[in-house]
Each structure stands twice: as structure tokens, then as C-alpha cells.
Amino acid sequence: MDMLGGLTASEFLREYWQKKPLVIRQAFPGFQCPVSPDELAGLACEEAVESRIIIEDDAGKPWQLHNGPFTPERFSELPEQDWTLLVQGLDHWVPDISELLEQFRFIPNWRLDDIMASYAPKGGSVGPHYDMYDVFLLQAQGHRRWTFGGQCDHTSPRVDGTPLRILSSWEGEETVTLEPGDMLYLPPGIGHYGIAEDDCITLSVGFRAPTIDDLLTGYTDYLCNQDGAAEHLDDPDLEVQDNPGTITSEVIDRLDRVIREQINDRRKLALWFGQFTTAPKSLDIVVPADEPATPEDFAEAIQAGEQLRWNEGSRFAYHELDNETALFVDGEQYLLKGDARPFAPLLCAGAHINMAELSEFSDDEALLGLLTTLYNQGSVYFE
Template sequence: MQLPGGLDAAVFLRDYWQKKPLVVRQAFPGLSSPVTPDELAGLACEQAVESRIVIENDNGRPWQLENGPFEPQRFESLPSTHWTLLVQGLDHWVPELSPLLDQFRFVPNWRLDDIMASYAPEGGSVGPHYDQYDVFLLQAQGRREWHFGGQCDDSSPRVQGTPLRILEAWQGEETQILEPGDMLYLPPGVGHHGIALDDCITLSIGFRAPSHDDILTGFSDFLCNQPGAGQLLKDPELEVQTNPGLISDASVAGIARIVEQALGKQDLLALWLGHYTTAPKSNDIVVPPDEPIDTKELHADLEHGQTLRWNEGSRFAYRPFGEQVALFVDGERYMLNGEAQAIAPILCASSEPDSTALARLAQDPALSGLLVTLINHGSLYFE
């Protein structure tokens, strides 16, 4: 696989991923923005769309944040410069944008998040800051001047009087101007500041990175719902203590064995990871179709060459489990046996799975039933 722009993906992961920034000139030659500023403003007025406005100086208050949805009149009252509109999950609302994520599947599906759009008039930005996740910044319209470089963390000085994490007195190590089609990769923790040189739209391809707290609490909650989790502590080797208030080494060791046995069950960990990483980001995205289909309609559509694709908010993953394969879709698990296992890698390889292969596999009644289930749940649809 190749990074957009031609760099070998293995070389990128080895030399740049979570190590250092990379500018890729004309990663997407001839790119024009798939949305206009007016369309972004319209999306920001929708209840289900996550949106924000950042104003650099709001009547003397630095870097103020407003959360959507917004009334249309709000955009008429904004200053002429030095503000930014952010629209999250743009790939969910603009279906033709979703295939862009397929260009970044040199990382696992579960690590990809979504596409955020940033519109700013001349001078607009969200301030110097750092992110805790990897991001590719793709210029879609206009020009943006990026200052970046230097590792930052929670101890880095910040501007006071703002709800945003704006770095104070920060100076980047490198400056680059990105034009449409150019792309900048930034690892977690690298300070950066992008300033619009004219009306510009930047697309941010973000990645998911669960915190250690999310992993530990999520997996422990999952373990608590497994068979046998309700059994009580047993200590048949209990001995008389000189002081009953002492928590003995033997007691600690007994509890440690319970924890170690639970955390050491890698199959259960993999099951939890499949459920956790494919759970949809929003319940407003993955919804059943207005008209469910049956297997007869499925076969007719496949025979006529219609293309199945993922719902823009859906997540697909799979993992072998002994003689079975677990297919995870939007937080649900489907266990596949025998020849049926072949459908899992096909469904998970791309947001537009191989229609020819799916049509062949759908001759199996069980697999045609699976596809119908996924369509009627809203995870797949025919283009």
C-alpha cells in the first residue's frame, strides 16, 4: 500500500508514524473541496451535526468557543476575519467524502475515526495547540500557512481565559504553506498552528486512540458481564493471623490471581476490543432503512450489479477465533463457521466491498441472511 502522494505505507509507518511530521505535496492532485462554506454553515445548523465556532478575539476575550447547532443568523453576525467553523464527522453527512478514508487504511479500521472540516476566512485559525491523536491535514480549498514542530504536553504553558488549550508564547520549528491537494501529517503531541491566508477549507483525517482508562474500565466492565463473574472469593487455605486487621500477603496474592486470570484471557480481550472499536460513534447515523429488504431483493440487486457499501457511520472488523471467525459490525458480533468465514475479510477490506465476491458468497442462504440483516440494521446499503 501507498500513502496518498506515493510514499510506501510501510516506510511511512516506520519513519514517520507517531515520530515526526511529514508534508506531502499534491497528495491528492487536482482536489477541489467536496463542500462549500455555505454548505458547512448549513450542516452546522443541523441538530445531529457536531459543530463549533472559534473566535480569536471576542470583545477582548481570547479564543472563545461556541458549540452548535447554530441559528443561520449567527453566521451573519460573525466578524469578517479571524474565526473558524469546525464540522465534525463530515464523512457521515457527505457520502461522497467517505471513500477518502479508504486511502488511509494502511492503519487498522478500528484506528480510523472520521473527517472534520475546518472553514476559515483570511486570518482564521483555532490557535496554536497540540492534539493527542494522529492527524492528516488535507488542504481542500484556499491556502493555509502552517507552523509546526516541537513536542508539547500538559505542562506546556497555556493562554488563560479561554476554554481551549491554546499554547502560550509558542514558536513552531517549521513553516509551510499548503495549497489544495497538499497534506500535512502530525503525530500526537506536536504543536501546530494553521492560519488561513484566504477563504480556505481544510479536511482533518483523524484517528481513534482510546485512553488507558477507557481500555481498563471498558474491559473490566465487559468481564463483569461474563459467566462466572458473580462467584465469590474462596480462601480454603486461610490461617489464623496474629492481628485480624492485617491484610496479609496471602490475601493480596489471592486477589491478584483473580485479576491476573481475568486479564490474561486474550480471547475475551479480543472479543471486547471488537465490540468496543466498532461501536458507532453516533446512534443518529446507523439507523434501519425505511423499507427493509428480503433475500429475494438482495439477490436481484446483486445480480443487477448494484454496489453494496458501508453506512458512512458504520465500523467493520473481524478476528479468527480457533475454527471460527468473529465479524464485528457496529458493536455486534457474528460468529462464522466453515466456508462462511470468507465473507468477513471481504466485508472489512473497504467501504465498498467486492460486489462480485459478495454475489458469489450470497448463494449460501446463511450468508445472504447475514447481508440482509446488516442492510436492515442500517450498516450496509445499496448505492
């Protein structure tokens, strides 16, 4: 793939993914940023958009964080340099930014987080730090000098007096300057420090991995809402004990069986994980359609050749079960059987749905109903 510097997707995953950094010169040749600094500032003033400003020296305090939304006047109060504006989930709000994600579909949909924009005037930075997720840093405008290298974790020394995770005694192993179209891949835990050499915008394509805590709490919460969770632990074979304070091994064995019966259900685990990983990050963008459609409307639009695509903030995934396919869209599950099963991979292959293949399902009333549901809840729309 040209985007990976001539590496195939398999070579990149095998040699670099979660292993070591990679600098890719002109991953996107001639790249022009779809958004301007003023447009990013405008987005940062919106209530629904997650934004932050980081100032390196804020009245003598190091690396201070300010959360949006901001007023337009806030930007006129900022110093000339040494600050950064971060706009999270830019792909949710700017379709041209969302299109970039189609270049990264060699990584599963459920791993994707979002695209964050970082604007900074000369000297702007968020400080030397590390993240616990994979990220591709695409230089979109201007130039940024990156120093990176060395594995970091929670034991790495940090700067005091800042809410940010700024490394205090870190030295990188390599320094490069990226220009528009260049890209840097960083695995989790790698220290990095990017400084703007002029007015610059960097787009961070981030990929998430849930923590063990996320998995345990999320799945057990899901199990607690399943049928049978309200049943009480029984002990019809209870016997008199020598000491009433003893918790016998038989009790622990019973608990072990009850818990294993719940957590060893792969079907439940798959259905929960699909819903968990496709839950939309922003509830402000996956909103119901202004004018609800009917299945008949949908059939007409498909026959007319209109292009259907995902909402920029929606998430799609699927899982093959024994006799059915589970489709997951924005935290909801839909079980497909028989001839309808290929419908799920078709919808999940990319943001722009293959309309020629979709038309083959247009005579199926149930699938038209499902498409209509997805449209009316805001998960898909016609371009």
C-alpha cells in the same frame, strides 16, 4: 503511493508515522472540495451534527469556543475575519467526503476516527495547539499557512481564560503554505498553528488511539457483564489469625489468581476490543432501514449486480481466532466458522464491497441472513 509523495505505505509508516511531520505537495492533484462554506454552515445548524465556532478575540476574551447547533442568524453576527467553523464527522454526512477514507486504508480500520472540516475566512485559526492523535491535514479550498514542530504535552504553557488548549509560548520549527490538494501529516504531540490566508477549508483526517484509562475501564466493564462476574470470592480454607485486622498474603494471592484468570483470557480481550473499536461514533446516522429487507430480497439484489457499501458512519473490523473468525460491525460481533470465515475480510476490506466475491456466498442462507441483519440495522446499503 502518489498520495504520500512517492513513498510507499510501508516507507511512510516506517519513517514518519508517529515519528515526524511530512509535507506532501499535491497529494490530491486538482482536488476540488465536495462541500461549500455555505453547506458547512447548513450542516452546523443540524441537531445531529457536531459543530463548533472558535473566535480568536470574542469581546476581549481570547480563543472562545461556541458549540452548535447554530441558527442561520448566528453566522451573520460573526466578524469578517479571525474565526473558524469546525464540523466534526463530515464523512458521516457527505458520501464524497467519505470516499477520501479509501485512500487511507493502509492504516487499520479500528484506528480511524473521522474527517473534520475547518472553514475559516482570512485570519481564521484555532490557535497554536497540539493534539494527541495522528492527523492528515488536506487543504481543500483556499490557502492556509501552517507553522509546526516541537513536541508538546500537558506541561506545555497555555493561554489563560480559554477553554481550549492554546499554547502560550510556543515557536514552531517550520512554516509552509498549503494550497488545494496539498497535505500535511502530523504525529501526536506536535505543536501546530494554521492561519487562513483567504477563505479556506481544511479537511482533517484523524486517527484515534485509546488511552490506557479507556482500555482499563472499557475492558473491566465488559468483564463485569460476563458469566460468572456475580460470583462471590470464597475462602473455604480460612484459618484463625493472630490479628483480625490483618489482610494476609494468602488473600492477596487469591485475589491475584482471580483477576489474572479474567484478564489473561485473550479470546475475551479480542472480542471486547473488536466491539469497543467499532462502536459507531454517531448513533444518528447508523439507523434502521426504512423498509426492512428479507434474505430473498438480498439474494435478488446481489444477482442483479447492485453495489453494496458501508453506511458512511459504520465501522467494520475482524479478528482471526483459533477455529473461527470474529466479525465486528458497529459494536456488534458475529462469529463465523468453516467456509464462512473468508466472509469477514471481504466485508472489511473497504467501503465498496466486492460484489463478484460476495456473490460466491449468496447461496449460504446463514450469511444472507447476516447481510440482511446488517442492512436492516443500517450498517450497509445498496447504492
